[in-house]
Structures are given as structure tokens and as C-alpha cells.
Amino acid sequence: MFKNLLIALFGASMAFGVAAASVVSDMHSDMSGCETCHADGMPSEDGAHEAAACADCHGSMADLVEPHPQHDGMMECTDCHNVHEDEVGQAPATCDNCH
Ligand code: HEC
Ligand code: HEC
Ligand code: HEC
Ligand code: HEC
Structure with a gap:
């Protein structure tokens, strides 16, 4: 009985862990x-530290897969990536938001 409770608690914490890790910011945290x-x-205040952090690890837009190079020098990562809301594995912004 006690063992079943532990298994249930473990299962719940695993489910929580998977849910938390599925947001891009949590995966980075x-x-x-x-x-x-x-x-x-x-x-x-200005997002400069965060922008520099993205670039430190990922490189510039020119180094990333499409559609990044086409937007090099004109946009920030956070113009498309809403890191606290986007799910891991999900394309962040639809092209027709802007095009
Ligand atoms: C992948 C990088 C990243 C990580 C990790 C991260 N954040 Fe953020 N956070 C951002 C960026 C970028 C913004 C600017 C707004 C946006 O684009 O969502 C932001 C915005 C915020 C804001 C302002 C929210 C708003 O609506 O203005 C808060 C508060 C915040 N983050 C707290 C946290 C806390 C607490 C953690 C750790 C649990 C964390 N962040 C981890 C990148 C990150
Ligand atoms: C014009 C919008 C846009 C901007 C700006 C943008 N991204 Fe993306 N990013 C995307 C799209 C769309 C995808 C999904 C691409 C795919 O799945 O083929 C993506 C995917 C990614 C991925 C996962 C694919 C891979 O290359 O591993 C990473 C990491 C990433 N972006 C990082 C960044 C960083 C860092 C910046 C800023 C330097 C940035 N992005 C700026 C649109 C953008
Ligand atoms: C400490 C290093 C580090 C920092 C800082 C960082 N990233 Fe990442 N990021 C990674 C690693 C490692 C991965 C997982 C491997 C990969 O996809 O490149 C990743 C994955 C991603 C992905 C792909 C998520 C998915 O769906 O698979 C995106 C998008 C992304 N990062 C955007 C950003 C943005 C935007 C910032 C700045 C706000 C940022 N990262 C800051 C290291 C970092
Ligand atoms: C946040 C706004 C925004 C988003 C989202 C966005 N773009 Fe762009 N994109 C621009 C701007 C601004 C330019 C430069 C002006 C222009 O050429 O339209 C540009 C330029 C381009 C170019 C080079 C110019 C051209 O027309 O050939 C391509 C290709 C492109 N984007 C493809 C995409 C694709 C594919 C996506 C979705 C994955 C996307 N963009 C998402 C704003 C955006």
C-alpha cells in the first residue's frame, strides 16, 4: 500500500517535470x-542582457537554420520566440504574422 503511494507520487512528479520542461524557458532554466x-x-529593462545570452550560446541569426539568415541584422530572437510561452519543438511564429 505504502509502495503504491510512493509510485503514485513518483508518477505525479514525473508528469509535472515533463509538463514544466515542455516550455522553452523552463527547458533552459x-x-x-x-x-x-x-x-x-x-x-x-531593455532586454539587452537576454539578447546577448541567446547569442552567446546559439550564435547570430546568420549561423542558424532557415528562416534565421533572412532576418539577420533586422530582428531580435524575441521578435519571434516567446520563450516563456512557446512549447519545445513548436515553431514559434507564423510567417503571415508579418508577411
Ligand atoms: C531562455 C531564456 C530565459 C530563461 C531561462 C528565463 N527567462 Fe524570463 N524572460 C526571457 C526573455 C527573453 C524575456 C522577455 C519577454 C519575453 O520575450 O518573453 C523574459 C521575461 C521575463 C519576465 C517578465 C515577464 C513579462 O511579461 O514582462 C519575468 C518576470 C521573467 N522573465 C522571469 C523569469 C524567471 C523567474 C525565470 C526562471 C524560472 C526565467 N525568467 C527564465 C528569457 C528567459
Ligand atoms: C523571423 C522569426 C525568427 C527569429 C527572429 C528567430 N527565430 Fe529561431 N526559429 C524561428 C522558426 C520559424 C523556427 C522553427 C524552424 C524549423 O523548425 O524549421 C526557429 C527555430 C529555432 C531553433 C530550433 C532549431 C535549431 O536551429 O536548433 C533555435 C535554437 C532558434 N530558433 C534560436 C533562435 C535564436 C537564438 C534567435 C536569435 C538570434 C532566433 N531563433 C530568432 C523563427 C525565428
Ligand atoms: C546557456 C546557453 C543558452 C542560452 C543562454 C540560450 N540557449 Fe537556447 N538552447 C540552448 C541549448 C543547449 C538548447 C538545446 C539544443 C538546441 O536546440 O540547440 C537550446 C534550445 C533552444 C531552442 C529550441 C527549443 C526547441 O523547441 O527545441 C530555442 C528556440 C532557443 N533555444 C532559443 C533561445 C533564445 C531565444 C534565447 C535567449 C532568450 C536562448 N535560447 C538562450 C542553450 C542556450
Ligand atoms: C516578426 C515579423 C516577421 C516574421 C514573424 C517573419 N518575418 Fe520574414 N521578414 C520580416 C521582415 C521585416 C523582413 C525584411 C523585409 C522584407 O523583405 O519583407 C523579412 C524578410 C524575409 C525574407 C527575405 C526577403 C524576401 O521576401 O525574400 C524571407 C525569405 C522571409 N522573411 C521569410 C520568412 C519566413 C519563412 C517566416 C516564417 C518562418 C518569416 N519570414 C517570419 C519579418 C518577419
């Missing part, structure tokens, strides 16, 4: 916490 992107874990 698993690396180094909120500091993966935010200085001292707090969002900056």
Missing part, C-alpha cells in the same frame, strides 16, 4: 536556472 538568460535571475 534546467541548465543554470533563471540566470541562464537573466542577470541575477531578474529580467532587464
Whole structure:
């Protein structure tokens, strides 16, 4: 009986873990916490620290797969990627938002 309870609790925590990890920001927080992107874990006023963090790990738009190179020099990562809402594995923005 006790064993079944432990298994149920373990199952619930696994399900929670999978759900939490499916958002792009949470998947990154698993690396180094909120500091993966935010200085001292707090969002900056202008987003510059966060933009530099993306580039430190991923390189510039020119280095990434399509459609990144076509937008190099004119857009920030966060113009398309809403990291706190997008699900891992999901294309972030529809092209016809802008085109
Ligand atoms: C992958 C990088 C990344 C990680 C990791 C991350 N954030 Fe963010 N966060 C951002 C970016 C970029 C923004 C700017 C708004 C946006 O694009 O969603 C932001 C915005 C925010 C905001 C402002 C929300 C708003 O609506 O203005 C808060 C608060 C925040 N993050 C808290 C956190 C906390 C707490 C953690 C850790 C649990 C965290 N963030 C982890 C990238 C990240
Ligand atoms: C014009 C909109 C747009 C901008 C700006 C953008 N992305 Fe993307 N990104 C996408 C789309 C669309 C996909 C999905 C591509 C696919 O699945 O073929 C994607 C996928 C990705 C992926 C997963 C695929 C891979 O290459 O591993 C990463 C990582 C990524 N983007 C990082 C970034 C970073 C870092 C920046 C800023 C330097 C950025 N993106 C700016 C639209 C954008
Ligand atoms: C500490 C290094 C690091 C930082 C900082 C970082 N990333 Fe990542 N990111 C990774 C790694 C590692 C992966 C998983 C492997 C991959 O897809 O490249 C990843 C994956 C992604 C993906 C693909 C998610 C999916 O659907 O599979 C996107 C989109 C992405 N990052 C965008 C961003 C954006 C936008 C920022 C800045 C706000 C950022 N990353 C900051 C290391 C980082
Ligand atoms: C947030 C707005 C935005 C989003 C979302 C966006 N683009 Fe763009 N894109 C632009 C802007 C601005 C330009 C430069 C002006 C122009 O040429 O239209 C551009 C330029 C381009 C170009 C080079 C110019 C051309 O017309 O040949 C291509 C190709 C392109 N985008 C494809 C895509 C694709 C594919 C997607 C979806 C995965 C996408 N874009 C999503 C804003 C966006």
C-alpha cells in the first residue's frame, strides 16, 4: 500500500517535470536556472542582457537554420520566440504574422 503511494507520487512528479520542461524557458532554466538568460535571475529593462545570452550560446541569426539568415541584422530572437510561452519543438511564429 505504502509502495503504491510512493509510485503514485513518483508518477505525479514525473508528469509535472515533463509538463514544466515542455516550455522553452523552463527547458533552459534546467541548465543554470533563471540566470541562464537573466542577470541575477531578474529580467532587464531593455532586454539587452537576454539578447546577448541567446547569442552567446546559439550564435547570430546568420549561423542558424532557415528562416534565421533572412532576418539577420533586422530582428531580435524575441521578435519571434516567446520563450516563456512557446512549447519545445513548436515553431514559434507564423510567417503571415508579418508577411
Ligand atoms: C531562455 C531564456 C530565459 C530563461 C531561462 C528565463 N527567462 Fe524570463 N524572460 C526571457 C526573455 C527573453 C524575456 C522577455 C519577454 C519575453 O520575450 O518573453 C523574459 C521575461 C521575463 C519576465 C517578465 C515577464 C513579462 O511579461 O514582462 C519575468 C518576470 C521573467 N522573465 C522571469 C523569469 C524567471 C523567474 C525565470 C526562471 C524560472 C526565467 N525568467 C527564465 C528569457 C528567459
Ligand atoms: C523571423 C522569426 C525568427 C527569429 C527572429 C528567430 N527565430 Fe529561431 N526559429 C524561428 C522558426 C520559424 C523556427 C522553427 C524552424 C524549423 O523548425 O524549421 C526557429 C527555430 C529555432 C531553433 C530550433 C532549431 C535549431 O536551429 O536548433 C533555435 C535554437 C532558434 N530558433 C534560436 C533562435 C535564436 C537564438 C534567435 C536569435 C538570434 C532566433 N531563433 C530568432 C523563427 C525565428
Ligand atoms: C546557456 C546557453 C543558452 C542560452 C543562454 C540560450 N540557449 Fe537556447 N538552447 C540552448 C541549448 C543547449 C538548447 C538545446 C539544443 C538546441 O536546440 O540547440 C537550446 C534550445 C533552444 C531552442 C529550441 C527549443 C526547441 O523547441 O527545441 C530555442 C528556440 C532557443 N533555444 C532559443 C533561445 C533564445 C531565444 C534565447 C535567449 C532568450 C536562448 N535560447 C538562450 C542553450 C542556450
Ligand atoms: C516578426 C515579423 C516577421 C516574421 C514573424 C517573419 N518575418 Fe520574414 N521578414 C520580416 C521582415 C521585416 C523582413 C525584411 C523585409 C522584407 O523583405 O519583407 C523579412 C524578410 C524575409 C525574407 C527575405 C526577403 C524576401 O521576401 O525574400 C524571407 C525569405 C522571409 N522573411 C521569410 C520568412 C519566413 C519563412 C517566416 C516564417 C518562418 C518569416 N519570414 C517570419 C519579418 C518577419
